[in-house]
Amino acid sequence: MCSTTTAADPSPPGPSLLERLGDRRLVVVTGKGGTGKSTVAAALGMAAAKRGKRTLLIETGGAHGLASLLGRRSARYRVLPVGEGLHLLSMNAHDALEDYVVRQLKLRSLYRLVFRNRFMGPFIDTVPGLPDIIQLGKVWDLAQEGSASQLHWDLLILDAPATGHGLTMLGSPASMMDVTRSGPFHANAKRIHRLLTDPAQTAIVLTTLPEPLPVNEALQLYQGLGPAREQVAGCVINQVHQPPFEPLDAWTAAAPALTRCEEPGWLEAVALTDHWVTTTRQQRASSLRLGQALGLPTLALPYRFQRQLEQQDLEALADSFAHQPLETP
Numbered sequence: 001m002c003s004t005t006t007a008a009d010p011s012p013p014g015p016s017l018l019e020r021l022g023d024r025r026l027v028v029v030t031g032k033g034g035t036g037k038s039t040v041a042a043a044l045g046m047a048a049a050k051r052g053k054r055t056l057l058i059e060t061g062g063a064h065g066l067a068s069l070l071g072r073r074s075a076r077y078r079v080l081p082v083g084e085g086l087h088l089l090s091m092n093a094h095d096a097l098e099d100y101v102v103r104q105l106k107l108r109s110l111y112r113l114v115f116r117n118r119f120m121g122p123f124i125d126t127v128p129g130l131p132d133i134i135q136l137g138k139v140w141d142l143a144q145e146g147s148a149s150q151l152h153w154d155l156l157i158l159d160a161p162a163t164g165h166g167l168t169m170l171g172s173p174a175s176m177m178d179v180t181r182s183g184p185f186h187a188n189a190k191r192i193h194r195l196l197t198d199p200a201q202t203a204i205v206l207t208t209l210p211e212p213l214p215v216n217e218a219l220q221l222y223q224g225l226g227p228a229r230e231q232v233a234g235c236v237i238n239q240v241h242q243p244p245f246e247p248l249d250a251w252t253a254a255a256p257a258l259t260r261c262e263e264p265g266w267l268e269a270v271a272l273t274d275h276w277v278t279t280t281r282q283q284r285a286s287s288l289r290l291g292q293a294l295g296l297p298t299l300a301l302p303y304r305f306q307r308q309l310e311q312q313d314l315e316a317l318a319d320s321f322a323h324q325p326l327e328t329p
């Protein structure tokens, strides 16, 4: 799916996704559920780590998609090494809150008394946006550790929740600022909001599949981002099938003649090829529609024929992030 430059096409190839992200400290990966957010986050992290960036992958809400993808049992709230220069933190709101309160108050027993009782525990989960902002507070904290003298993380990659919840999470600091108006909660929310909305520090990467419904949802998500749209570095179109041959139009002319032979094995092969050509055409139409409607760089990430993705698949996808030029509409 790499675009090539020919004598007739003098425009140089676009940057890779990794190059486009530049020196940003935080990358938020979001998209429809099941479109490959965790896979993209993991492979992007591998690509960045290979370039020498000390990278931390973060998953929230007790999710463990990243951990299982990287062959680790998700350890509660511990930074785990998952590769050379690559680490993983799986968190939930309760762990992040405990961390915060204990660091502020220096008294774990007090935290337990106040927050781990049967009233406060469920309360945290039911206040809209509260679990999100608590976890984003930890992300903010991790982003600060990189002082000039002691650079800790060059890059944080947040495997964010899917579309609707993803938008709520990104909007949670602003909601908290509206509710609080002043005081320490307000000040914290403001700091987090500043990090998330700063295009120099934070980029957003969208994920989708080359199919009509995921494309519609990606477009809705993009609209829903409001002013944060300018922070979208690109959209990864995941699970793109390689074409069986080029040009696909050759099949239209050849297929009728090929079905004249009635040998069952042959007909099966023709039917499979026909399905492959049809899928490729549909994927191309969806990708084109997405690219034109978004007006943003896209990256076609190849489909890996594996029941379960393994290290070598992630490395191949990481290679796409490091070297495959983004397609500009």
Ligand SMILES: Nc1ncnc2c1ncn2[C@@H]1O[C@H](COP(=O)(O)OP(=O)(O)OP(=O)(O)O)[C@@H](O)[C@H]1O
Pocket (backbone or CB within 6 Å): 032, 033, 034, 035, 036, 037, 038, 039, 040, 065, 162, 238, 239, 240, 301, 302, 303, 304, 305, 306, 308, 309, 317
């Ligand atoms: N390029 C690819 N080729 C083949 N399979 C893929 C590819 N990308 C992702 N998958 C598979 O698709 C499934 C969904 O991927 P993934 O878990 O990354 O999506 P997600 O958006 O994080 O899902 P969720 O919303 O549940 O967190 C997984 O089984 C994964 O192995």
Ligand SMILES: [Mg+2]
Pocket (backbone or CB within 6 Å): 037, 038, 039, 065, 066, 159
């Ligand atoms: Mg996931």
